[in-house]
Structures are given as structure tokens and as C-alpha cells.
Amino acid sequence: MDNKIIIWGLVIIVVFLSGCIQSDSSQIDVLATSINTHLKNGDGDYNTAGIDTNEFLYSAALDECNNASSEYNQAQSLANQGLTYAQNSNDTVYASYMQSVLNEIDAKINATNELKTAIPYLQDNNTVNANIHSSNANGYMDDATTFNNQRENIVKQNPTKFK
DSSP states (O other): OHHHHHHHHHHHHHHHHHHHOOOHHHHHHHHHHHHHHHHHHHHHHHHHHHHHHHTTOHHHHHHHHHHHHHHHHHHHHHHHHHHHHHHHTTOHHHHHHHHHHHHHHHHHHHHHHHHHHHHHHHHTTOHHHHHHHHHHHHHHHHHHHHHHHHHHHHHHHOTTTOO
16 A cells, blocks of 8 residues: 555656656747747837938937847847757757857847947937948848848758747
């Protein structure tokens, strides 16, 4: 009788613990969803900032830049966690994916900072410096697109790893 209780107790503990333990890859999947949400929100804020800038709504544009920065910074924090999980699992596919995500986020953060720098120049009618920083922002966003394409290619080449 005592053996049956011990065995049932062990079975319950094993079942309970197996539900609580997540693999690195499953944690990456959960993080990827949140990362993509923050990227999408940041992209929307950045695009709105660009529209506001073009419409001479500089204060609103700066607010949207700050919102974009906040979203991108949250995505960056999560992506750093994802990269750590990928490295701990020794999975080169996930590691490459997370590195591309981080590169994309870094480019978007840099683009947002450049746009934030350009706006005061626009307010002061200093078009030379405004154009330099606006051009830099566009260049960083082009880089972000390249990194986004890299991560999409990783997903296409490894469909069993990504949901």
C-alpha cells in the first residue's frame, strides 16, 4: 500500500513538473510573439512620426518618436532574452534568427534617434542638418528592412522550427 502511494506521488510530481518546465525553443516562441507586437507598434509610431513631421506637427512627431523608442526598447530587451535562450540551447538557427531580430531593432532605434535629432533642426529651419539626419534615419530603416528580410529567410528555410 505504501509503495502505491509513493508511486502515485512521484507520478503526480513528474506530471506537474513537466508542465512547468519549458524548453528554450518554446520560450523563444513565446518571446517572438511579444517582440513582433512591439515591433509592429513601434513601426506604427515611427510612421506616424514621419507623417507628423511632414505635416509640420513637430511636437506630435517627437511624442510619436518617444513612443516608437519605448516600443523598440521593449522589443530589444525581449530579443536579448531570446538570444540568450538560443545560445543556451546551442541552436544556431534560433541564434541567427534572434541576432537578425536584434540587428533590425538596433537599426530602428538608430532611425528613431536620427528622426528625433532632425525635428529640432526642422523647427529652426536648419534644412541642411535636418536633411542629414533625415537621410540617416532613412538609411537605418533600409538596414532594418534588410535584417527583416534575413530573418524571414531563416523562417522560410526552417519551417519546422517556426510556427
